[in-house]
Amino acid sequence: xxxxxxxxxxxxxxxxxxxxxxxxxxxxxxxxxxxxxxxxxxxxxxxxxxxxxxxxxxxxxxxxxxxxxxxxxxxxxxxxxxxxxxxxxxxxxxxxxxxxxxxxxxxxxxxxxxxxxxxxxxxxxxxxxxxxxxxxxxxxxxxxxxxxxxxxxxxxxxxxxxxxxxxxxxxxxxxxxxxxxxxxxxxxxxxxxxxxxxxxxxxxxxxxxxxxxxxxxxxxxxxxxxxxxxxxxxxxxxxxxxxxxxxxxxxxxxxxxxxxxxxxxxxxxxxxxxxxxxxxxxxxxxxxxxxxxxxxxxxxxxxxxxxxxxxxxxxxxxxxxxxxxxxxxxxxxxxxxxxxxxxxxxxxxxxxxxxxxxxxxxxxxxxxxxxxxxxxxxxxxxxxxxxxxxxxxxxxxxxx
Numbered sequence: 001x002x003x004x005x006x007x008x009x010x011x012x013x014x015x016x017x018x019x020x021x022x023x024x025x026x027x028x029x030x031x032x033x034x035x036x037x038x039x040x041x042x043x044x045x046x047x048x049x050x051x052x053x054x055x056x057x058x059x060x061x062x063x064x065x066x067x068x069x070x071x072x073x074x075x076x077x078x079x080x081x082x083x084x085x086x087x088x089x090x091x092x093x094x095x096x097x098x099x100x101x102x103x104x105x106x107x108x109x110x111x112x113x114x115x116x117x118x119x120x121x122x123x124x125x126x127x128x129x130x131x132x133x134x135x136x137x138x139x140x141x142x143x144x145x146x147x148x149x150x151x152x153x154x155x156x157x158x159x160x161x162x163x164x165x166x167x168x169x170x171x172x173x174x175x176x177x178x179x180x181x182x183x184x185x186x187x188x189x190x191x192x193x194x195x196x197x198x199x200x201x202x203x204x205x206x207x208x209x210x211x212x213x214x215x216x217x218x219x220x221x222x223x224x225x226x227x228x229x230x231x232x233x234x235x236x237x238x239x240x241x242x243x244x245x246x247x248x249x250x251x252x253x254x255x256x257x258x259x260x261x262x263x264x265x266x267x268x269x270x271x272x273x274x275x276x277x278x279x280x281x282x283x284x285x286x287x288x289x290x291x292x293x294x295x296x297x298x299x300x301x302x303x304x305x306x307x308x309x310x311x312x313x314x315x316x317x318x319x320x321x322x323x324x325x326x327x328x329x330x331x332x333x334x335x336x337x338x339x340x341x342x343x344x345x346x347x348x349x350x351x352x353x354x355x356x357x358x359x360x361x362x363x364x365x366x367x368x369x370x371x372x373x374x375x376x377x378x379x380x381x382x383x384x385x386x387x388x389x390x391x392x393x394x395x396x397x398x399x400x
Contacts, residue, residue: 003028009211010276011023011040011058011217013060013062014349015062016062016063016373018040020062021060021061021062022059022060022061022063023036023058023059023060023138024058024059025042025052025056025057025058025059026053026056026057027056027057027073028054028055028056028057029050029054029055030050031047031048031050032044032045032046032047032050032052032054032073032075033045033047033074034054034056034183036198037149040081044073044075046075046337049080049108049109050073050075050077051075051076051077051167052074052075053072053073053074053075054072054073054074054075055070055071055072055073056067056071056072056073057070058070065271070223071362073257073329077109079109079111079153079155079156079166080107080108080109080156081107081151081153081155081156081157081158082107082108082111082113082151082152082153082157082158083105083106083108083151083158083338084103084104084105084158085104085105086103086104086105086149086159086160088161088184089160089161089162089163089351090162090164090165090180091131091162091164091165092164092165093135093164093165093166093167094135094167094169095135095136095137095140095166095167095168095169096134096135096169097134097135098131098132098133098134099128099131099132099134099135100131100132101131101132102128102129103115103124103130103131103132103149103162104129104357105151105158107151111153111154112153113151113152113153113154114126114127114151114152115128115129115149115150115151116149116150117131117147117148117149117150117153117167118147118150119145119147119330121133121139121145121147121164124149129149135166137168137171137198137199138170139166140166140167140199141400143164143165143166144163144164144165144166145163145164145166146161146162146164147161147162147164147165148160148161148162149162163293166269168199170199170200170241170243170245170381171197171198171200171245172197172240172241172245172246172247173195173196173197173198173200173203173239173240173241173246173247174195174196174197174247175193175195175237175244175247175248175249176194176195177196177249178191178193178237178249178250178251180251180252180253180254181251181252181253181254182253182254182256183225183234183253183255183256184253184255184256184257184258185225185226185227185229185230185255185256185257185258186224186225186226187224187225187258188223188224188225189221189222189223189224189225189253190220190221190222191220191221191222192218192219192220192221193205193214193219193220193221193237193239194219195219195239195247197241200241200243201244202238202241203239203241204216204217204239204240204241205217205218205219205237205238205239206237206238207221207235207236207237207238208235208236208238209233209235209236211223211225211229211233211235211253211255214237219239225255227257227258228284229255230255230256230257231254231255232252232253232254232255233252233253233255234252234253234377235250235252235253236248236249236250237249237251242392274399286348
């Protein structure tokens with residue numbers, strides 16, 4: 001409030017000059033004070049938006065006599081603009097979580113007022129000052145936002161600048177739809193899985209199939225199925241990111257049998273797909289190896305059995321004739337030892353023994369041939385003493 005009045009026109013003393021007088025002022029209203037400045041003007045101050053009438057008592061003394069008077073000071077209402085109660089003008093939000101924030105404000109005069117903003121992201125409630133919306137990934141990408149909020153009571157306005165910061169929440173990867181697939185055994189099958197992550201630059205591919213191993217970085221499936229794989233398979237694809245979030249989807253892969261080519265399928269060059277073995281399929285290849293080993297063992301056993309049987313027959317049909325010949329020759333060699341006789345006698349004895357030996361050998365062979373014709377089975381009949389005597393290779397040989 002401006003100076004109320006000049007006290008020079010109201011206070012004076014015939015004996016004492018104005019500067020020598022003692023002047024005091026007291027107000028009955030604590031929010032209204034009156035002060036005498038150096039020019040003897042009264043300055044009136046109203047605090048805390050107070051307005052109304054205050055009684056002010058003025059006391060003047062010259063040191064001997066004191067006088068006082070009371071006057072009224074009227075403070076008229078001056079309209080004030082609405083005001084913000086907040087001291088912090090930064091708002092925090094989180095992606096995919098609804099934000100509800102109330103801007104705090106008031107009007108010193110008690111007048112009604114409204115809220116408004118200058119941002120397209122949301123619309124503040126004009127009556128209650130509430131900011132309500134759900135941030136998205138696009139909002140995260142453009143965060144932070146700077147905007148203004150305005151208070152108005154219809155006559156006066158107040159404005160403040162705010163900042164909105166939106167925190168990111170990691171999102172799992174997104175896999176584009178995969179249509180059902182079909183292929184033929186022993187022919188290369190190739191498929192690229194399309195996926196992306198809105199807030200992570202790196203994604204990783206995986207699968208649950210035993211037919212192949214998807215490329216972890218590119219998402220390419222590349223392999224050559226076998227005829228033994230002919231069937232309709234449900235394939236599960238898993239895509240993950242650096243935030244350990246994952247998404248998955250499934251599709252059907254139908255492998256048709258190839259009747260026009262050999263079953264020599266497997267992975268193609270350059271792709272580690274984890275399918276195929278030395279025979280194209282692990283289970284069938286293992287069965288083939290086991291069968292081959294069993295056949296080899298059976299052949300070895302059969303060979304050993306036949307050999308043993310052959311040796312047994314040789315022992316069964318071994319005749320005394322051969323032994324007679326061997327024994328006779330042995331006896332002949334014994335008799336051929338030099339004796340103390342003349343050369344003519346030795347020659348005569350040798351010739352005689354040789355002739356006898358020939359007769360014995362011939363007799364033994366005939367007996368063997370007869371025995372073979374007369375024996376119906378492999379079992380030998382018990383020999384009698386007479387037969388043993390007649391078959392003895394030594395029965396017809398006498399030593400001299």
